[in-house]
Amino acid sequence: MDLHNGSISIKEAQHRLRLLPFQDLEDACVDTHRGIRKGYPEVIFCPGKTTGQILNIARELLRVHGTFLATRAEKNIFNSLRDHIPGLAYHAAARLLYVTDPQKKPAGKVAVCAAGTADLPVAEEAAITCEVAGSAVERIVDVGIAGLHRLVKHLDTLWTSRVIIVVAGMEGTLPGVIAGMVGRPVIAVPTSIGYGAHFQGLSPLLTMLNSCAPGIAVVNIDNGFGAGYLAHMINVQTLDDKR
Amino acid sequence: MDLHNGSISIKEAQHRLRLLPFQDLEDACVDTHRGIRKGYPEVIFCPGKTTGQILNIARELLRVHGTFLATRAEKNIFNSLRDHIPGLAYHAAARLLYVTDPQKKPAGKVAVCAAGTADLPVAEEAAITCEVAGSAVERIVDVGIAGLHRLVKHLDTLWTSRVIIVVAGMEGTLPGVIAGMVGRPVIAVPTSIGYGAHFQGLSPLLTMLNSCAPGIAVVNIDNGFGAGYLAHMINVQTLDDKR
Amino acid sequence: MDLHNGSISIKEAQHRLRLLPFQDLEDACVDTHRGIRKGYPEVIFCPGKTTGQILNIARELLRVHGTFLATRAEKNIFNSLRDHIPGLAYHAAARLLYVTDPQKKPAGKVAVCAAGTADLPVAEEAAITCEVAGSAVERIVDVGIAGLHRLVKHLDTLWTSRVIIVVAGMEGTLPGVIAGMVGRPVIAVPTSIGYGAHFQGLSPLLTMLNSCAPGIAVVNIDNGFGAGYLAHMINVQTLDDKR
Amino acid sequence: MDLHNGSISIKEAQHRLRLLPFQDLEDACVDTHRGIRKGYPEVIFCPGKTTGQILNIARELLRVHGTFLATRAEKNIFNSLRDHIPGLAYHAAARLLYVTDPQKKPAGKVAVCAAGTADLPVAEEAAITCEVAGSAVERIVDVGIAGLHRLVKHLDTLWTSRVIIVVAGMEGTLPGVIAGMVGRPVIAVPTSIGYGAHFQGLSPLLTMLNSCAPGIAVVNIDNGFGAGYLAHMINVQTLDDKR
Amino acid sequence: MDLHNGSISIKEAQHRLRLLPFQDLEDACVDTHRGIRKGYPEVIFCPGKTTGQILNIARELLRVHGTFLATRAEKNIFNSLRDHIPGLAYHAAARLLYVTDPQKKPAGKVAVCAAGTADLPVAEEAAITCEVAGSAVERIVDVGIAGLHRLVKHLDTLWTSRVIIVVAGMEGTLPGVIAGMVGRPVIAVPTSIGYGAHFQGLSPLLTMLNSCAPGIAVVNIDNGFGAGYLAHMINVQTLDDKR
Amino acid sequence: MDLHNGSISIKEAQHRLRLLPFQDLEDACVDTHRGIRKGYPEVIFCPGKTTGQILNIARELLRVHGTFLATRAEKNIFNSLRDHIPGLAYHAAARLLYVTDPQKKPAGKVAVCAAGTADLPVAEEAAITCEVAGSAVERIVDVGIAGLHRLVKHLDTLWTSRVIIVVAGMEGTLPGVIAGMVGRPVIAVPTSIGYGAHFQGLSPLLTMLNSCAPGIAVVNIDNGFGAGYLAHMINVQTLDDKR
């Protein structure tokens, strides 16, 4: 270490110690220890990155973790990378680009509910985020508040999940209804689906924050990735693990 | 008058009757023909009026209609007027001051639902507004979304009402749930009951406006009077009447 | 079934009928009993659905109800479906796709007022929604607040309607003016027509919610369908009916 | 001074007079030439000033202009100053403290309309601001949109005014209605009177800004003073004057 | 008519004239008496109207008033109509289509100030609206707050105008600065020019409403037409006229 | 009951148990099976309830669950009830009234972090809610962003917790910082502590929703109860349990 041969001061050394190891790539630092620190590998947020940058980061992540996930990925990025990354998958509506690890057996269970068909892209973003990380997922679609009775046949699935993601636009009442019926943690995802006084998702966001059925927390509008990431964390942890 | 010399038609005369007559009191014009024009007597909005002014208007309305309703009335107004107006009633939580007509038999049925006990004052404002005008009312209280199953035993009452008023604060999902289950017109009343990102009723207001269960319309936050007034209009009219 | 061995009452059975039966299609559950439960058949909200999905749902609805309505339908959907559905009609401005039942005689009367020519698409959405369901409609167009006197010749139409829909953008004052003159329930529809501090319909929405002329309720911005649906419910119901 | 040696023109000198002279008082600079520059003497905004400061400024203004106006003045200020300033008047609801000039004959005509009795304090603030400055004022009260027909008897007053101030809370539609009927400049004043989705005057403010009846401009919520000041300026100027 | 048999007074008759006559065109009622009632002919708001409708209304207005103004007119409308309406002018940036009356001598003076070059389209909309109606206009451009000293050379123009229109985006401070220096009525027009926390004109709108320099009123964001219309009204009226 | 004659399955019966039973008290339905259905007994929301109502509900809950929690309880309620409920505890700042079960051994671990001392009342509400339900809690206080380095000594506590609640007002960045360092689910609670452009908690709410460090979900402003409830659910469930 530099400290021993005197090339840096003790103060400098203390500063360096504050950071965990990382290594520079061209335009972005890929934090290869992050999977260890957080239980989920670094994820690539595509907007503002070139295809080349995404490829470099993806390869580094694959080398270390054997899997990776890139969010908000447009179709053309997939087209450019599909020949360079074996096993690359793409979900157009969810705008996810990913490689899953076929070795990994899906663990636990996360239920992902979409209130309407228009909410499916965000629900898929949540579901695939869980699956890439290793969680088992069950999807329940088109069970909005106007057809509440349809929900009944899914009660078993909901009760046997360790965490429930509920994706809803419009008035966003479904998460509160499910939380009122099922004793499982609910992660609510408002979507920007709606019009008029919907204000691009503000209405369901407020509905979910104000839900008087406790056991709900909310992520950002259209943030399927964030919901999936958190759901996976809750799903896989057990009382005794100490990472 | 123009009618006598034939220069205008009878229909025209009726129109003018609806538009013109009124008489001045000291500070406010009491429109004594309004009961005829609108099917509901003029209502006194108390804020900004002195007790004397309220008494004058109330007496004029009683003389013409035999009943009256004053909204947003503080307790002290009731105390001042109770000795001057026989049969005067007061509901403190709803802040309503009124005289009902014992002759009038309640007609039809309006269901008034309150999602929580904290929503009762607004629900009472709606219910009494209906009753003073002559509608029969059934109250259903504390049936919020967190205890949705409690709603089931009230389904008969809801289905046999001609119009349903649903009062809800917090996330405001109850009107949408009821509209999704019962084929009756629903008037939704958001209340300012809540905290945080509730914004004094903005959250349930947006929820109700964005409800994807059709058959709902919304009145202003805490506007129990407006909901009751409209519900009464819908309740009493029949297909053949032409007022 | 439980009913046969007497363990539940007939009333209970009716309730279950209202709550339970539905059948799965590929991507969306079409609720064929909904016409019975709500007095209006299920309506297809087009955004996010493929033409194939819309066709399947439409056919199922036609089979059961003999009529259907699809909202927010773009022109290309009509072009794709016109050869597959006999009697299919399309209103481009209102973005409605529908089949009406020529057997059904229009009932009652709903007045639909548009404040300006720019509000016509939303007004048409409301009017056709009423007509598809079986209500008679009278249209009154371009009677905005700047030309209030034009309204006078329509007073008869307004007074003889069972419910009035008023569509207005800009400052949105027309519903309050009409409610102040005519003793009929008014359903106000703010539109996103305007600019500047209009905020895509927020201004007329607030105006309508704050109207001090009672007898008004409001639906979401540009929600002509919701207004039409509710108006039809109010128009057709009679005091004695028990659906 | 530069004027004497001819290095600047007389016109230039007049400009400098308008821009430069002022004199320091203890905590606030009273601009004694302002009456000349703007056609209205400096006005005292009371919040944050001590009674002593207000007295000093008032005396200086009286010395120069023979009149003064203090806005947002609480009762206790009046009580403290009434013995020190002869002819001091106070309007409690409008929170105005002022001395008028009995010599000055009221000029022109400003109509001040209040939609409801609750809007009277703001309307009085506007009216007295006009009167202190020398404009003649006619008041029209309680002519809100729900009783539009009451407005008819005031049409003559409105047409013969040089400028109309319309004060309205609730939904704030009255200015647009008046501007649609009368060809006079309308200054609209939204008030904070209302509740729910009124947002302390935001609703009538937006209504007035979006009015499609041209000939209206708007001042801040509850800003009766600003409306009166502007109305006076419009009222007194004539085509040929060049101040 | 009632006037002939004496049952109503002449004054009453004049009132009725102001309120009643109009005639139907295909899609819009053109109010040909409006020029008399309001001092400004009816103006055509183009969005939502077909070229044919605009032509019909324009011809009717030209027949009665010899002039007309159409706002928010896209270039293609001008191209379609230029061969059908002699003397038709078009201002592309202001999106105005109009015919002026060469007989009419410009009256009074309106100053129109634009804070920046980007505000010119709205300023032109205001200026041309004045000119079509018959007011003389002086334009002052690019005098924003960052170059306040540039304003000095225009002080004479401002002082000799009967009303000043100030158009400003960004922070919108120019109207307050001018009102603080010049004793003339100021009509402030916020524009949507800006970015970030500008919120499409909300920032300058609030600035102008909160201006502590009195003598200002505000119209809607980008509403050059409304400002021009009101400015013309103030400019042309004189103390003795009684229309 | 249907179960006895075999017409419904045991699974179906369990579902019904979850949905149906409840019993009426005077003003509020206490749902005594709720502890079973949701893993947490019914909680009393005090605002709008009388002391007598609270006592009745509390006794019923104690009878069934041996514990209860009342939120938003003012001091006077505690004073009235302390003699009627043995073991009653009260936390004034958190406004919680509760009875804990001394038999129950605290399970798992929830970390509750408060960014500043002013955030302590909300943090306590969260912590006590966990403890009443049976979770072990560790409190970490005053570790706001300005003293980020203070957080380091608590890293072990954070890593060994099964879920972390982070309470923060002002700019609300602490949850994102912790989520960026520790691989545990983070429930973020914005508080209304702040001033100016803080808007009663809107600023930290938005910060938390927009956090780019995944693994966070957000509850309503000041909703310590909601955060504690959800944290308890996550803390106590294990992969194999099927309630």
Add this chain to the structure above:
Amino acid sequence: MDLHNGSISIKEAQHRLRLLPFQDLEDACVDTHRGIRKGYPEVIFCPGKTTGQILNIARELLRVHGTFLATRAEKNIFNSLRDHIPGLAYHAAARLLYVTDPQKKPAGKVAVCAAGTADLPVAEEAAITCEVAGSAVERIVDVGIAGLHRLVKHLDTLWTSRVIIVVAGMEGTLPGVIAGMVGRPVIAVPTSIGYGAHFQGLSPLLTMLNSCAPGIAVVNIDNGFGAGYLAHMINVQTLDDKR
């Protein structure tokens, strides 16, 4: 150090190294090295702290730095502490409690401008914050936009300051005007002084953010402390210093 005798792991040591030294007091960690790290000693934010806590922290800060500043301090705190802390000063309007160091000679120059007398408390908060830290301050008061010409006599003071703080409520235009005239860094402080569409300081905040006169940055509404702190930092640093 613990590492040498093996009582903690290397990983633990790394964690500990990340934090700079600090020491625990009862309820708040006082960071005595912060003056070195940041160039300004830790400041006490009073809300939510007891008088005893404030006394403890103040004494520790005095011991290390010989000076301290406490913000948002109510009068009663001063009354409680004045006998325990020699040299304690208090400014009631600015709510500041502080001890200055008489040894320290004021350095550089910061100009603090208040647009109106009502803005003085916030301006004083900024000025005293600078002075306690050691900066020389010149105050310029009541130079709002309506009396812009008053500003001229202060131009020398402004040009010879190293940084200018401008405090303004109402429309908040003063900072932009000063930045347009003087080539010095301007720190703008919006205040909550105003009414109506002022929204507690939102209006001047937006104005300042949108100012097109560059050289301005903005702090939170009413945040005189933050402005003073930053101004002091800019004032005292020189090109060659390396702290």
Add this chain to the structure above:
Amino acid sequence: MDLHNGSISIKEAQHRLRLLPFQDLEDACVDTHRGIRKGYPEVIFCPGKTTGQILNIARELLRVHGTFLATRAEKNIFNSLRDHIPGLAYHAAARLLYVTDPQKKPAGKVAVCAAGTADLPVAEEAAITCEVAGSAVERIVDVGIAGLHRLVKHLDTLWTSRVIIVVAGMEGTLPGVIAGMVGRPVIAVPTSIGYGAHFQGLSPLLTMLNSCAPGIAVVNIDNGFGAGYLAHMINVQTLDDKR
């Protein structure tokens, strides 16, 4: 001129020089003395200006200052001007068009930090603005809150800068974190990078305004130019300079 005959002092004359001279170009007044008055030459804001106007202003600025900067410049403007202005540079992402002065040696040091790669365009706008004016700049990229530890290796750069610009979208916490660690003035720039409840930059703007780590001020969303301009001013001024 007044100076010659002694009627004004030299100091006064200098003031006038700062206030008065300017010269007209066709559509925009280029203020050639502005570099002297403000320490930074006039900058061209491109939107709304033609290429010809930009060329004219640029040439005038180059003639006087030997450098110029044009902001919000689209690519096509560069293409049109590159042959007419020698040494013209263009940064596409930052939309800056400029000519630097190769003679000028970069002075001092400004650190420019970007939280994410998507924030780079705004960061570049800030950095180039500093460089064109003559400041030395060090760039630190992709150091967002999720990878806080990456920041450590840049601490030396930050501590040795005279001012730090921090550009961040998403939740916008980086400026507060840096201000909490480094005792240098921080200029925070929120960007519109984000989605959902980000509201085009409102979320990071509020975060930055509410930062409890003092030493921060904020500029408008995406206003890299404003941040660079202010940073340059702070960077180059020294305690003794009196411009």
